Amino acid sequence: MLFLVFRGSLAYIFTDSEAVARAVEDLSLLLAFSILLNSVQPVLSGVAVGAGWQSVVAYVNITSYYLIGVPLGLVLGYVLNLHVKGIWIGMIVGTAVQTIVLLVITMKTDWEKQVVLAQERLNKWYMESSRRSNGSRGAA
Numbered sequence: 001m002l003f004l005v006f007r008g009s010l011a012y013i014f015t016d017s018e019a020v021a022r023a024v025e026d027l028s029l030l031l032a033f034s035i036l037l038n039s040v041q042p043v044l045s046g047v048a049v050g051a052g053w054q055s056v057v058a059y060v061n062i063t064s065y066y067l068i069g070v071p072l073g074l075v076l077g078y079v080l081n082l083h084v085k086g087i088w089i090g091m092i093v094g095t096a097v098q099t100i101v102l103l104v105i106t107m108k109t110d111w112e113k114q115v116v117l118a119q120e121r122l123n124k125w126y127m128e129s130s131r132r133s134n135g136s137r138g139a140a
Contacts, residue, residue: 069094
């Protein structure tokens with residue numbers, strides 16, 4: 001919110017240059033969206049990884065950044081001559097796509113079922129560990 005509210009004067013904390021201040025004002029909206037998305041996206045990625053969906057997260061990352069964000073950024077930045085702003089927009093779109101996909105996956109997940117599956121995995125590991133521990137004691 002600070003970058004949106006004070007975007008016209010924020011740069012003057014660091015510089016006296018009018019050109020730099022205008023550039024900061026122009027890019028402040030992108031910075032605000034970047035901060036917002038980059039505060040939500042890691043949480044959703046962490047939830048998915050914690051649920052054991054590492055491969056899903058990997059595919060979502062590859063698709064979002066390398067098949068959507070980077071190509072869009074290159075087109076906007078170099079073909080449409082938006083330069084840094086275009087590349088940044090492409091990366092924001094990639095992050096937004098990743099955030100939306102992970103949000104949909106998280107919302108559609110049956111978390112009660114995930115709890116049961118996690119308990120089954122824990123019980124299996126615990127039983128295997130107990131058997132190994134008991135087997136080694138019995139052999140000694």
